[in-house]
Amino acid sequence: MSLAAEVRDLTYKFPHSDKASLCNIEIEIPWNTRTLIIGSNGAGKSTLLKLLSGKHLCLTGKIRVNGLDPFSPHSMHQNEADECQITTYLGTEWCHMSIIHRDIGVLELLESIGFHAHRERGETLIDILDVDVNWRMHRLSDGQKRRVQLTMGLLKPWRLLLLDEVTVDLDVRARSRLLSFLEQETKARRCSIVYATHIFDGLAEWPDRVVHLRDGRIVQQLSYAEEVRFSREDSSVVEHNDNSVTIGYAKSLHPLALTWLSQDETSKK
Numbered sequence: 001m002s003l004a005a006e007v008r009d010l011t012y013k014f015p016h017s018d019k020a021s022l023c024n025i026e027i028e029i030p031w032n033t034r035t036l037i038i039g040s041n042g043a044g045k046s047t048l049l050k051l052l053s054g055k056h057l058c059l060t061g062k063i064r065v066n067g068l069d070p071f072s073p074h075s076m077h078q079n080e081a082d083e084c085q086i087t088t089y090l091g092t093e094w095c096h097m098s099i100i101h102r103d104i105g106v107l108e109l110l111e112s113i114g115f116h117a118h119r120e121r122g123e124t125l126i127d128i129l130d131v132d133v134n135w136r137m138h139r140l141s142d143g144q145k146r147r148v149q150l151t152m153g154l155l156k157p158w159r160l161l162l163l164d165e166v167t168v169d170l171d172v173r174a175r176s177r178l179l180s181f182l183e184q185e186t187k188a189r190r191c192s193i194v195y196a197t198h199i200f201d202g203l204a205e206w207p208d209r210v211v212h213l214r215d216g217r218i219v220q221q222l223s224y225a226e227e228v229r230f231s232r233e234d235s236s237v238v239e240h241n242d243n244s245v246t247i248g249y250a251k252s253l254h255p256l257a258l259t260w261l262s263q264d265e266t267s268k269k
């Protein structure tokens, strides 16, 4: 199977809505890739990720994930011979679920979703995300809750990971370590990631494809290997006639924040 996901001529309208939220979407997600979706509020990023995850039924066009229709019951269960989940969708709404605000321990939560069966991955994630298994959920900050969500959500290996703005409240250090972990995953085993975000700090080197979504339509897709170059000359973006882009340097506080937070960690030891 050559593609992690494939979308053909997809147009999607929410029930009772007059306007389509996605129009004529064509996209191919090869295996071992990291795709970044860029678009303004309301552009259709979440809708696309949710369709790929099988959360909405789509009656027009074709969607395949790992060769299967994500809405079909076969896609919900992992293949017995394959210990990976087909898709994992992680979005911001998790933090509004009632269980998260209860007086429940993190270890108890992790064990309830099969921590013992994925102990090695779980321990790596706990370490990367700096999670304390003795935390009680109702006493955590939003960022700490997010770390628990990610530990739980990433515990089982997936084939296609759909990240919907889920790293916004992580501090820069946790986000940077998580992005490195995810990059390694896509290099080490047959899986791919589609990530929608408005925060681009620390992401310049991370994706290998970027997709620009505007008003429900894909207006541009760039492959890093062939169509993206970085320039140290100035800070402008130059779009060339052959569809390639040269991106100038960006002034960013990200390296300073990363250095300070790493120093904070060292001073704790």
Ligand SMILES: Nc1ncnc2c1ncn2[C@@H]1O[C@H](COP(=O)(O)OP(=O)(O)OP(=O)(O)O)[C@@H](O)[C@H]1O
Binding pocket: 014, 015, 017, 021, 039, 040, 041, 042, 043, 044, 045, 046, 047, 048
């Ligand atoms: N449940 C719904 N019912 C009707 N329309 C919806 C629904 N959810 C989203 N939409 C509409 O679909 C369009 C795309 O929304 P979507 O949430 O996919 O955007 P987005 O790119 O993820 O935006 P943001 O960056 O704000 O998260 C918007 O016009 C939105 O109003």
